[in-house]
Amino acid sequence: MLLQTVQQHLQEEQRRHYPQASGEFSWLLSGITLATKIIAANVRRAGITADVLGATDTENVQGEVQQKLDVLANHAMMKFLGNRGNVAIMASEEDETPVVVERDRIHGKYVVVFDPLDGSSNIDVNVSVGTIFSVLRREPDPTGQRDIATDVLQPGYKQVAAGYVVYGSSTMLVYTTGNGVFGFTLDPAIGAYLLSHERIVMPDAGKQYSCNEANFDSFPEGYKKYLGLLRSGETGRTYSSRYIGSLVADFHRTLLKGGVFLYPPTKSHASGKLRLLYEANPIAFLAEQAGGVATNGKQRILDIQPTEVHQRTPLCVGSKEEMNLLMKMVN
Numbered sequence: 001m002l003l004q005t006v007q008q009h010l011q012e013e014q015r016r017h018y019p020q021a022s023g024e025f026s027w028l029l030s031g032i033t034l035a036t037k038i039i040a041a042n043v044r045r046a047g048i049t050a051d052v053l054g055a056t057d058t059e060n061v062q063g064e065v066q067q068k069l070d071v072l073a074n075h076a077m078m079k080f081l082g083n084r085g086n087v088a089i090m091a092s093e094e095d096e097t098p099v100v101v102e103r104d105r106i107h108g109k110y111v112v113v114f115d116p117l118d119g120s121s122n123i124d125v126n127v128s129v130g131t132i133f134s135v136l137r138r139e140p141d142p143t144g145q146r147d148i149a150t151d152v153l154q155p156g157y158k159q160v161a162a163g164y165v166v167y168g169s170s171t172m173l174v175y176t177t178g179n180g181v182f183g184f185t186l187d188p189a190i191g192a193y194l195l196s197h198e199r200i201v202m203p204d205a206g207k208q209y210s211c212n213e214a215n216f217d218s219f220p221e222g223y224k225k226y227l228g229l230l231r232s233g234e235t236g237r238t239y240s241s242r243y244i245g246s247l248v249a250d251f252h253r254t255l256l257k258g259g260v261f262l263y264p265p266t267k268s269h270a271s272g273k274l275r276l277l278y279e280a281n282p283i284a285f286l287a288e289q290a291g292g293v294a295t296n297g298k299q300r301i302l303d304i305q306p307t308e309v310h311q312r313t314p315l316c317v318g319s320k321e322e323m324n325l326l327m328k329m330v331n
C-alpha cells in the first residue's frame with residue numbers, strides 16, 4: 001500500500017475543510033518540507049562533513065553561542081520560505097528582528113515564526129534535535145507601511161498551522177492545521193515525508209514526567225510539591241523521569257506516550273527559558289489539537305498576548321490528568 005505524502009494529505013485535508021482553499025498554504029508547507037530535508041541530510045552527516053558540528057564565534061540575540069547547525073538551519077528556512085511568494089515576514093530564534101520579504105510585503109498572506117534548530121546543546125552528542133514552526137495569517141498591507149510587530153505579535157490561538165520536525169532515529173514531521181495532528185516519516189529512499197501517524201491523540205494520562213531536575217531547588221513551591229507528589233506514587237500511578245534536553249524530542253515523547261513536560265520559572269530564567277512565539281505556541285497548538293493541555297502554570301499558553309518577538313514563558317504541557325493536577329498545585 002502506497003502511503004500518502006504530506007502534500008497529498010494536505011490537499012485532501014484542504015478539500016475536506018477548506019474547499020475554497022487556493023493551495024497557497026500547501027505551497028508554503030512545501031518550503032518547510034524542503035528546508036527540513038536539507039537540515040536532516042546535514043544532521044545525518046554531522047561529523048563527516050566539516051562545517052556542521054561545533055560552534056561559530058557569534059552569539060544570537062538570546063546571548064547563546066550559535067552552533068554551525070543553527071546557522072545552516074536558519075539559512076535553509078529563510079531561503080525556502082522566503083522564495084514562496086506568499087510569506088511576507090519571517091521571525092527566527094536566530095535573528096534579532098523579523099525579516100521582511102520586501103517583494104511580498106504588500107500581498108504576502110503569511111507570517112512564519114520558527115526555531116530553526118531546537119536542542120542545540122545536543123547537536124554534537126548525536127541526540128535528537130528538531131525544527132519548530134508556527135504559521136500566522138496577515139491582511140494585505142497596501143501601503144507597505146504597517147508596523148510588522150502587528151503581524152508577528154499575534155496570540156497563539158490565531159495560528160493557522162504549527163508543527164515540528166524531529167531529527168531522531170528517523171526524521172518525522174508532525175503538524176496541525178487545526179483539524180487534528182498528523183505525523184509523517186521521511187523515507188530517505190524516495191526523499192518524501194509519508195503519512196505514518198494518522199490523527200495522533202495524546203493519552204489522557206501517562207507514566208513519565210519530564211523536566212530539568214537540576215533546577216529543582218529554584219522551582220516555585222507549587223512545582224516542587226507537584227513533582228514530589230508524582231514521585232510519591234500517591235496519585236496511584238508510578239512515574240519515571242525522562243529528560244532529553246531538546247524540547248521537540250521531549251514533547252514528541254509526551255505527545256505519543258502521555259505524561260507531562262515542564263520548564264517552570266527558575267533562578268536563571270525567572271520567566272521561564274522557552275520562547276513563546278516559536279517554541280511554546282506551536283507546541284501548545286499541537287498539544288491541544290491532540291487532546292492535551294498547555295499552560296504557563298497560570299493561563300492557557302495560546303491566550304497569552306505576545307509583546308516581544310523573543311519573549312520567554314514557563315511551559316507546562318501534557319496529558320489532561322497530569323496537567324489538571326499541576327494547575328491545582330501551582331495556583
Ligand SMILES: O=P(O)(O)OC[C@H]1O[C@](O)(COP(=O)(O)O)[C@@H](O)[C@@H]1O
Binds near residue numbers: 246248
Ligand atoms: O538545558 P536546559 O536548561 O534544560 O534547557 C533545555 C531546553 O533548551 C532548549 O534547548 C532551547 O532551545 P534551543 O536549543 O532552540 O535554543 C530546548 O530545546 C530545551 O527544552
Ligand SMILES: [Mg+2]
Binds near residue numbers: 115117118119247279
Ligand atoms: Mg528551541
Ligand SMILES: [Mg+2]
Binds near residue numbers: 118119
Ligand atoms: Mg534553536
